[in-house]
Amino acid sequence: MQANPHYVVRDDWLAKAREEIIAPEQPILDAHHHLWVRPQGRYAAAELQKDVSCGHDVRASIYVQCRTGYKTDVEPALQPVGEVETILAWCRNQPNYPAAIIAFADLQLGSGVRRVLDPLIQTGDGKVRGIRNTTAYHAHPAVRSNPNPPPDGLLRSETFLAGAKALAAYGLNLDVWAYHTQLGEVLALAAAVPDLTVVIDHCGGPLGVGPYRPADPEVFGEWCKSIVQLAELSNTRIKIGGFGLTVLGYRYADAPIPPQSEQLAFDWSPYFAHCLESFGPQRTMFESNFPVDKGQFSYGTLWNAFKRLASDLSPEERDDLFWRTAARSYGLDERIFTNDRGRTMS
Template identity: 65%
Template sequence: MTASPHHKVREDWLALVREDVLAPGQPIFDCHHHLWDRPEGRYRAEELMADMGAGHDVRASLFVQCRTGYRTTGPEALRPVGEVETVLDWTRGRDRFPAGLVAMADLQLGDRVRPVLDALTEAGQGQVKGIRNTTAWHADPAVRSNPTPPPQGLMRTDAFLDGARAVAAHGLTLDVWAYQTQLDEVRALAEAVPELAVIVDHCGGPLGVGPHDRFDPDNFRAWRESLAQVAALPNTRIKIGGFGLGVFGWRYADDALPPHSDTLANDWAPWVETCLDLFGPDRAMFESNFPVDKGQVSYRTLWNAFKRLAAPLSRDEQDALFWRSAARTYGIDEQIFSDDIGRIPS
């Protein structure tokens, strides 16, 4: 297996700083996490629940595809159905964790992806809410967030657009992880399929490695201007998070101590504020991106940073960011977030 480009998770390092939980009564829907069991480390139901039970009021979560547990036999197009089967098996009996799944179906199949979507829906027992493909591509080899990058320009092909239309026809959403240099492709996709809810992952991929300097005003301006064109389309949403990704350029993992949430809030504020300015709280949602981001920040500290960033907003706007926007986007029962039944037992 190709080595992961993510920072290694070090539980002993993360334990060196432990913060009090801010705003412990704020309900949270963690709308983006992964599960896997790889040579680089394990993050299955037990590890997920240990993080989500660490003090914040996390009411539900959403699993997002990461090539976990694919079938090893049978038609190639149907092998990602094994991921849904594996995740449901790993999380059996853990109601709402996850409350939904974003699965993989190869949209390069075009209209022929419809039987795959049917199979995923059947295997998911009502929990498959959306689809995501591997689409993040950059010409510079220093810009890598996937050990096996996709070919260039997948989202521009007629086949991908036909596949996206099939996703919409099945009542599913489409998550897209793309770098800032690909946001014109994301805009064109969302414009071409207006009936499809397109969720832009990880702030639209602002880059800080290779030829991109995150502190360069021109680099920031290019990201913002491209993201604004995406945000102008009413069928788009954005996930705010992913700052622990190596391609963002932050190097907290190199420090002797893990970062404090006030440091993170100060560091991330320009990007978070831009996402909120462009999309508004009703089309934006906070995400953990665990365990990828766990290589640089603990779960407790991460959500404390988001709470600091959201503190100037109204209670209604905070609820939109922490749970309501994601719940409505993915069709999750909102009652989970409005009564004590939804709490993780302490």
């Protein structure tokens, strides 16, 4: 196992910057977060609840696997069932946080992954809506976003493809975290399984470390081309977020005070604009990626930045980005988000 690749969360540092909540009436579905108790910090049900209660109208969330609470008394293939058990136990008093779970099942099992999907679904009490594997790979040692990086080639393997086809048969989504250098592999996979919904995490990972510079025009151009190609497939979706990941190259954590939402919106605007233009609001969703991104900015500031980015859109388009796309992609009850409607963003 390698060292933790994420910025450490410093609550005292985050407290140095405060700003008013923008458009507190906008319903939000946080489409991507994690929960864990690790040596580098705790982010479990209480910590999540504190963040979603910061003033934004966050009505539900989606948990994404991160190796929390694995079983230790069963064979390795079935150990991830413990993650679903753990998250449900932690969050039993706050049923919409999370309202859905993206679990782990090793797609390298091929069609044999079905024997893992069945207990995951049974344990999940209706909340398991998708699967994610560890697939973000780059040969350069500086490009690491996981303490246990995967081997090269998972997204290209025939067994992974067979596992993806099994997901489609079960009506489950596939979340994919891949760097921009791997988006061609994601494209081939999504094209090969057209009845599988493929959700691309963290804007498709435009790299800014190692051999890549943050916001490098060449990287941006390569990323833009790949995003357009992926968006041409009707079974793809994209999550906007993950800008606090070390591999994207932003270093807000190095500053004496945290960034304000104006700065974040300015920095992220080119990526937001291209994702929105390529996928459209009905296939694009916002994510927090907390607590990974919490080392670089607060929850309140993050959603203020997203609201600034979306401020010129229509109310319907904003609802798509803030909740409707994610709710429909993961099969959540839209009534969670449509109560007390009729108000607009200020």
